[in-house]
Every structure is written in C-alpha cells, then in structure tokens.
Amino acid sequence: MAQGRGGRYMVGDYVVGKQIGAGSFSTVWHGRHRVHGTEVAIKEIVTARLNSKLQESLKSEIFILKKINHPNIIRLHDMIEFYQWRGIVNYPQNNEVHAENVNAASLEPHEKKYGS
Numbered sequence: 385m386a387q388g389r390g391g392r393y394m395v396g397d398y399v400v401g402k403q404i405g406a407g408s409f410s411t412v413w414h415g416r417h418r419v420h421g422t423e424v425a426i427k428e429i430v431t432a433r434l435n436s437k438l439q440e441s442l443k444s445e446i447f448i449l450k451k452i453n454h455p456n457i458i459r460l461h462d463m464i465e466f467y468q469w470r471g472i473v474n475y476p477q478n479n480e481v482h483a484e485n486v487n488a489a490s491l492e493p494h495e496k497k498y499g500s
C-alpha cells in the first residue's frame with residue numbers, strides 16, 4: 385500500500401481503514417474513496433505465499449468475478465498489483481451494492497491496473 389497525505393495508507397483512490405476480516409490467504413480492509421466516500425472492501429493477497437495451483441485458482445476466481453454483475457454476488461471493482469495482488473470489491477452496506485470504477489489515472493506509478 386502506498387502512504388498518502390497524513391500518513392494514511394492508500395490503494396488507488398481508496399483510503400485504507402480498519403481490518404474487517406481475514407481468510408486463509410487474505411487480509412480484508414475497509415476502504416473509503418477519498419473523494420466520493422464510497423465504501424469498499426479491499427482484499428489483500430500476498431501471492432508469494434500461494435503455490436502455483438493456488439495462484440491459478442486465484443486468477444480464475446478474479447476472471448469469473450470480473451464478469452459477474454448480480455445483486456446477490458459481491459462485485460469485483462478493480463485489481464491492483466503492487467508486488468502482490470490486491471483486489472477491490474464492493475462493501476455491502478444496508479444490502480446495497482455500490483458500483484463505482486476506480487480512476488486508472490489516479491494510480492501511483494508503481495501500481496498496475498488490470499482490466500477495467
């Protein structure tokens with residue numbers, strides 16, 4: 385994560401907040417868009433900890449999630465690679481599904497954007 389103004393950590397245009405979950409291979413953070421205030425969940429995955437089979441599974445999961453747009457399924461908004469994968473998905477609040485694209489122009493030079 386890049387450190388922004390005021391010592392806050394940023395992923396793209398999102399200010400990283402508190403940890404909201406953890407999986408076997410992930411840490412999930414609350415994120416808030418620095419301009420619009422849109423809330424998201426930021427899933428951090430250190431791919432170096434995954435064997436090649438798990439890395440392939442992750443790529444498949446990302447490929448499928450990017451194609452799905454359904455009110456009952458979490459939406460993958462974007463994915464940013466630092467030296468590992470990071471995905472930005474929607475953060476469910478009051479059963480609403482937020483839909484907003486991350487502005488590629490705002491990404492820092494060492495970040496790389498995949499898809500749209």
Ligand SMILES: Nc1ncnc2c1ncn2[C@@H]1O[C@H](COP(=O)(O)OP(=O)(O)OP(=O)(O)O)[C@@H](O)[C@H]1O
Pocket residue numbers: 404405406407408409410411412425427458473474475476
């Ligand atoms: N979009 C989200 N909104 C809110 N919380 C989330 C979101 N995505 C994940 N979490 C939280 O983070 C935890 C870990 O999620 P993640 O998808 O990484 O792992 P998992 O699939 O639940 O577990 P595992 O990888 O071990 O099978 C979840 O159990 C949940 O508490």
